[in-house]
Amino acid sequence: METILPKFDSVFSIDCVIFGFDEGELKILLIERNVEPFKDWWALPGYLVEQEESLDNAAERILYELTGLKGIYMDQFYTFGDVNRHPQGRVITVGYYAMIRLSGNKDLKPAPITNYAKRAVWTPLGDLPKLAFDHDKIFGRAFDKIRNKISYQPIAFELLPEKFTLTQLQHLYEVILNKKLDKRNFRKKMLNYGILKELDEKQKGVSYRAAKLYKFDKRKYARLFQKELSFGK
Amino acid sequence: METILPKFDSVFSIDCVIFGFDEGELKILLIERNVEPFKDWWALPGYLVEQEESLDNAAERILYELTGLKGIYMDQFYTFGDVNRHPQGRVITVGYYAMIRLSGNKDLKPAPITNYAKRAVWTPLGDLPKLAFDHDKIFGRAFDKIRNKISYQPIAFELLPEKFTLTQLQHLYEVILNKKLDKRNFRKKMLNYGILKELDEKQKGVSYRAAKLYKFDKRKYARLFQKELSFGK
DNA sequence: AATATAGTGTGTATTTTTTACACTAAGTAA
DNA sequence: TTACTTAGTGTAAAAAATACACACTATATT
Numbered sequence: 043m044e045t046i047l048p049k050f051d052s053v054f055s056i057d058c059v060i061f062g063f064d065e066g067e068l069k070i071l072l073i074e075r076n077v078e079p080f081k082d083w084w085a086l087p088g089y090l091v092e093q094e095e096s097l098d099n100a101a102e103r104i105l106y107e108l109t110g111l112k113g114i115y116m117d118q119f120y121t122f123g124d125v126n127r128h129p130q131g132r133v134i135t136v137g138y139y140a141m142i143r144l145s146g147n148k149d150l151k152p153a154p155i156t157n158y159a160k161r162a163v164w165t166p167l168g169d170l171p172k173l174a175f176d177h178d179k180i181f182g183r184a185f186d187k188i189r190n191k192i193s194y195q196p197i198a199f200e201l202l203p204e205k206f207t208l209t210q211l212q213h214l215y216e217v218i219l220n221k222k223l224d225k226r227n228f229r230k231k232m233l234n235y236g237i238l239k240e241l242d243e244k245q246k247g248v249s250y251r252a253a254k255l256y257k258f259d260k261r262k263y264a265r266l267f268q269k270e271l272s273f274g275k
Numbered sequence: 276m277e278t279i280l281p282k283f284d285s286v287f288s289i290d291c292v293i294f295g296f297d298e299g300e301l302k303i304l305l306i307e308r309n310v311e312p313f314k315d316w317w318a319l320p321g322y323l324v325e326q327e328e329s330l331d332n333a334a335e336r337i338l339y340e341l342t343g344l345k346g347i348y349m350d351q352f353y354t355f356g357d358v359n360r361h362p363q364g365r366v367i368t369v370g371y372y373a374m375i376r377l378s379g380n381k382d383l384k385p386a387p388i389t390n391y392a393k394r395a396v397w398t399p400l401g402d403l404p405k406l407a408f409d410h411d412k413i414f415g416r417a418f419d420k421i422r423n424k425i426s427y428q429p430i431a432f433e434l435l436p437e438k439f440t441l442t443q444l445q446h447l448y449e450v451i452l453n454k455k456l457d458k459r460n461f462r463k464k465m466l467n468y469g470i471l472k473e474l475d476e477k478q479k480g481v482s483y484r485a486a487k488l489y490k491f492d493k494r495k496y497a498r499l500f501q502k503e504l505s506f507g508k
Numbered sequence: 509a510a511t512a513t514a515g516t517g518t519g520t521a522t523t524t525t526t527t528a529c530a531c532t533a534a535g536t537a538a
Numbered sequence: 539t540t541a542c543t544t545a546g547t548g549t550a551a552a553a554a555a556t557a558c559a560c561a562c563t564a565t566a567t568t
Contacts (some may be wrong), residue, residue, distance in 0.1 A: 459528095484536080485534085
């Protein structure tokens with residue numbers, strides 16, 4: 043006995059939730075759609091997966107084509123498969139997210155390969171418009187994911203410039219977690235992880251006492267957090 | 276401008292990793308395939324998603340059809356989309372897992388709706404054969420997921436009979452985490468969660484001192500673990 | 509030169525959580 | 539009655555989390 047797979051034209055898609063942090067605000071990258079359905083609406087960068095590409099590769103390609111952002115590594119967080127989530131048919135979409143350093147990626151243009159997006163814009167979470175399709179829901183789940191993850195793994199460094207102050211780091215945490223943290227306890231905890239390198243350099247251009255700059259030590263981070271989360275003996 | 280979605284015959288599938296605990300062993304539910312490809316191989320219960328059904332519904336239906344297990348709520352853990360994961364074409368599969376109480380579900384028969392599976396068998400993790408497709412990888416990720424999750428959320432109760440002893444619970448943790456735990460500390464911690472009801476009843480049929488039985492208090496559990504994981508002030 | 513301003517940077521005591529560790533009690537089997 | 543097997547229990551020490559306030563320093567302003 044043999045099963046023949048039905049013919050198919052892959053109708054699965056990827057949607058990307060790309061977080062950035064700029065001017066003290068958390069932002070995500072949205073595109074303005076240039077095609078129906080939802081023409082002229084704002085949406086997460088997302089498109090159909092090609093026949094011959096893996097999901098991870100598709101995510102990277104699609105993000106590039108729609109926003110010009112190149113070589114971004116993303117993680118899956120959830121797959122959305124409600125029957126009516128797309129008005130033209132059944133489309134299952136895999137949600138990917140990334141947190142990236144916004145500096146240098148401020149000006150974005152969709153790659154001129156498609157005309158699918160008019161433009162890509164960093165949008166503060168506070169100003170999010172109603173999004174196309176079920177993208178509000180997809181965004182919500184991505185945000186839950188990072189909020190949850192950051193509370194047990196210091197993942198936020200990806201969002202900051204290469205050199206940052208502890209106060210900047212703390213602000214970022216406060217924005218993601220949506221609550222104020224205690225300065226002394228925060229510093230103690232972050233420095234105790236041992237994944238920050240203190241630099242011989244200070245903040246510049248501020249009209250008050252300049253703060254020390256720090257760098258994130260990727261190697262120590264990897265060593266620390268690839269280990270299992272402990273349950274103890 | 277308008278995009279027409281390509282026609283499609285949904286070629287996405289669901290694969291289920293169902294954990295059970297029996298005779299002191301962790302087991303998963305495997306089917307013996309009755310169709311090509313991989314006819315006669317062992318595989319995770321999994322099949323194609325229908326046009327008009329959500330992923331969650333598909334998961335439940337497929338599990339029922341292939342194993343006879345009815346009404347099991349499962350969670351997604353990852354979506355697998357490598358290009359060549361299926362020998363007959365591009366199939367993206369969404370991984371679902373559940374931990375269930377094995378008692379009463381020991382004897383399983385595929386529902387006589389399909390002839391896709393010859394039988395469904397609880398297989399100890401220690402005796403897993405090489406599985407069809409990339410199911411080894413899918414299983415591995417599911418196992419990582421529960422191992423990780425149990426270290427910050429006491430999810431293991433689902434695996435035990437309704438009434439259980441603390442020693443049974445501890446054994447289960449030890450099996451999942453693959454390390455010995457300290458009896459006194461384990462009890463202290465579990466009882467402190469406040470999600471166990473001590474019963475006026477003891478174990479029966481053992482040839483040594485009978486242990487107290489406990490029940491899992493779902494309401495208190497829900498109250499406790501829907502709250503955010505804390506970062507502190 | 510003096511002053512105002514705004515954020516930097518630091519320590520300690522308390523509480524909570526985690527860890528380490530070993531013996532007696534209770535029930536069954538012979 | 540004795541031997542055997544698992545149940546059940548407490549305490550001290552260490553580590554982590556929390557609560558809390560003031561002096562310092564760089565710049566801008568007068």
